[in-house]
Amino acid sequence: MDSRSAQVANLRPHPVGDLLRGWRNRRAMSQADLAFEAGISIKHLSYVETGKAAAGRDILLQLAAALGLSLRDRNALLEAGGFARQYGERDLSAPELAEARRAIDLLLRRHEPFPAVVTDRQWNVMHANGAATRLLTLLLGAERMTRPLNHMKMFLAPDELRPFVANWNSLAAALMVRARHEAMAAPLDLALQSTWRELTKLPDVSAPQLDESETPGPLCEVRLRKGNLSIGLIGAVLTLGTPQDVTLQELRVELFMPADAASEAALVAFAKQDGTEA
Numbered sequence: 001m002d003s004r005s006a007q008v009a010n011l012r013p014h015p016v017g018d019l020l021r022g023w024r025n026r027r028a029m030s031q032a033d034l035a036f037e038a039g040i041s042i043k044h045l046s047y048v049e050t051g052k053a054a055a056g057r058d059i060l061l062q063l064a065a066a067l068g069l070s071l072r073d074r075n076a077l078l079e080a081g082g083f084a085r086q087y088g089e090r091d092l093s094a095p096e097l098a099e100a101r102r103a104i105d106l107l108l109r110r111h112e113p114f115p116a117v118v119t120d121r122q123w124n125v126m127h128a129n130g131a132a133t134r135l136l137t138l139l140l141g142a143e144r145m146t147r148p149l150n151h152m153k154m155f156l157a158p159d160e161l162r163p164f165v166a167n168w169n170s171l172a173a174a175l176m177v178r179a180r181h182e183a184m185a186a187p188l189d190l191a192l193q194s195t196w197r198e199l200t201k202l203p204d205v206s207a208p209q210l211d212e213s214e215t216p217g218p219l220c221e222v223r224l225r226k227g228n229l230s231i232g233l234i235g236a237v238l239t240l241g242t243p244q245d246v247t248l249q250e251l252r253v254e255l256f257m258p259a260d261a262a263s264e265a266a267l268v269a270f271a272k273q274d275g276t277e278a
């Protein structure tokens with residue numbers, strides 16, 4: 001190879017190196033930091049990032065673990081290195097996920113008479129317990145419940161729950177911080193990035209100031225009002241521990257607890273009217 005060819009080769013992108021460098025920079029890690037955490041030499045890591053050396057499958061998995069990458073991003077790193085994906089991405093209805101699905105269904109039922117929903121990585125509502133269905137039907141109407149729901153959009157869009165949220169400004173700010181945090185953590189997820197851009201284009205909704213050190217709070221309060229109805233809810237997000245499937249890792253279980261005794265009494269009354277055990 002002549003000198004000109006070598007220069008051209010050096011200018012070509014190195015997918016694995018670009019990915020590693022990008023994730024490392026987002027985590028404010030030096031090469032020394034990442035090499036130490038992954039148990040490899042700084043020189044080896046430098047060669048991998050610049051494309052001077054190829055990394056084996058095991059080394060890539062060590063680096064992915066040291067970076068704390070999601071299963072989706074670990075698959076992307078392996079594919080960039082020329083290897084097959086390590087982790088499956090099955091539909092939640094797949095037989096292989098039957099046990100996880102049973103556990104999620106049990107969690108939703110046991111949370112009655114309080115609302116709970118399950119969302120995917122784009123915040124699409126995949127499942128809802130009876131309490132959530134009753135409350136959303138009361139606020140949005142039965143016809144709206146026949147169409148897909150998105151957890152973020154139904155609180156942020158002007159024609160969904162927004163008119164019934166008394167503390168909409170503070171809730172919207174908290175939800176957008178969470179949405180931005182999750183979108184920033186998955187820059188290669190084009191579907192998630194597309195949904196994030198849709199949220200920022202909603203009326204009166206703006207993207208929070210960029211602050212990678214800021215993380216969403218564990219709890220979020222929402223105050224719902226319609227006519228004489230007033231219900232306060234405290235929302236918490238649960239994720240599944242140590243999943244080995246991309247779909248399961250990306251599921252979010254949104255649990256809502258009553259914020260006060262009056263809200264609890266109202267939710268219990270709704271359940272009794274519907275014939276559901278409280």
